[in-house]
Amino acid sequence: MPSDRGAPEARSVNRPAGKGRIKARFAALKAEGRGALIPFLEAYDPDPKTSMDILRGMPGAGADLIEIGVPFSDPMADGPTIQLAGQRGLKAGATVAGALAMVRDFRGEDDATPVILMGYLNPILSYGAERFCTDAAASGVDGLIVVDMPPEEAEVLAPHCAREGLDIIRLIAPTSDAARLPVVLEASSGFVYYVAIAGITGTRSADPAALAAAIPPIRAKTALPIAIGFGIRTPAQAAHAAGVADGVVVASALIDTLAASLDEQGRARPDSVRRVLDQVRGLADAVRGARA
């Protein structure tokens, strides 16, 4: 049964190659002897200015790479926290074009921190796959996580990504077996995103022992850096994950902080941005101490 799991299609996919910010950043961190902190924010959550302020403040708070969620009405891999963030973003007028504009503005002051867009395929198709890749690259986006685009369905985007130097970052799950792993890795670039739990974002916490055991088999099959995400909430968890892998993504825990800071009407309060960035700082301190 596993022998023909989608491999023929996967081979036909053009393997994209990033233009270098992601590679350079992981290489630099490796030289420093530590893993990367990759915080997440949802575009336009709860309004364009607040999310832009959080984005701008992240590198100074210790973000090594940044993942920006592009809201979609039907985020099937996300738990309640990111679903609600997406709904707030959509209500505030988030679009693919709006998310690209955020990155463009960010690049005006930061040309080194890699930015990854995470989203679902339909808004990208609606924008136009080729035009999206051209505009994303021109805006300073470095990589894409398109949740519902497995290697088998990547032809619509992958050739354009390759041409524009956008990395396609793929998820590996605890359910990815020995037959599946090479199919996914072959179609990945930039880094590999290991999903720490069998489930959706922000619902469970990762088991440290299971994590430590999960990474070496992937490491044996790829030279790409490995970041761990889903279920990483605390500085201690982040430090551990960044220690066993090459980076750690923290998303729902930061959005929970932002959501808790909003007023009754769902609007940002004066300290909303600071509270999120303080949490990023705490995570960064822990990650930086992990291998020191």
Next chain:
Amino acid sequence: MTLPNTLKSGPDASGKFGGFGGRYVAETLMPLILEVEAAYAAAKADPAFDAEWRRLLKHYVGRPSPLWFAERITAKCGGAKVYFKRDELNHTGAHKINAVLGQILLAKRMGKRRIIAETGAGQHGVATATACALFDLPCTVFMGATDVARQQPNVFRMKLLGAEVVAVESGAATLKDAMNEALRHWVANVEDTYYCIGTVAGPHPYPAMVRDFQSIIGEELRWQMMEAEGRLPDLLVAAIGGGSNAMGLFFPFLDDPDVQMHGVEAGGYGVETPNGHAASLSGGRPGVLHGNRTYLLQDEHGQILEGHSISAGLDYPGVGPEHSFLHEIGRVKYVNATDQEALDAFQLCSRLEGIIPALEPAHALAHVLRIAPTLSPETIIVMNMCGRGDKDIFAVAKHLGVEL
């Protein structure tokens, strides 16, 4: 190799019907759907699996469902002869049970110990809860909170049958959100859980698998019509939400060029009303949702719209990918009927035939009532009466201003 002169060979190895279908799911789900695909391929080749499914259809569901010559509707129209394929007489009152039993047998074969399902109006949820009671499997049905509120009788039925009903509050709290939530739950409970999808949508292999099981409808019709009229029908008509009853009726006839087919989408307030209908093919455009590429109701930015229909079983923003394919190649003509036309047909059918139809086939009947008068008396139309209307009497009473 597939024969070039057949429309029945789809989907291809990647789950595509032309450019539609596929497996647009998160990597966390890929191993699961590949496992279902392999298990279904093995089951399909196993005569014992088929025999057990057919035994259940005959003795538990009550198949074959009758083919009824709707003489009074025919007289009223004064044109083509109108037949009903009576799938509303199935156990649980709709066609859904055909594919549910097939999938529950598959789940058992795969060693799964729990079943989850999504439901809109509740018919698929009731069918799944029924099969789970029969096979002693725990069952969880995800249903949008909005639908839970407006479909209380079916919620109670599912609970009586021993199922757990989860009211989904996320998104717009309707069918599409119930499907999102079922997919999320599935990812988190891979080991022991089987996801029983109710229509010909979702990632490959679901559209093909549900179609295969529902094709019992068209297969029976073939020999029943030969018995009744000595020839094949001229026109098949079925309602389209996700499109499972229509695929089941149409599929066995796709290679019969003289058999025309009309799929009837939910026109709601009229397809010209923005977001006021659920006609994905007439009023939507291709995109990706719930694991497949198909026609979708969506805004200019690719965000999915809710759609509207008087029928909770039709207000789904997508449509099965094989319908998108049949639409683009022109093999099936897709039309629509409004809420009001469906309500009128609902009442007319009740009085003329003594059959209270579900609101879903009432849409199909509305189309039949429009075209039958324009066709000759030699023309034979078969409409799939895919569900009975008991579940809808409250909604219809409300629309008619009657308090129950």
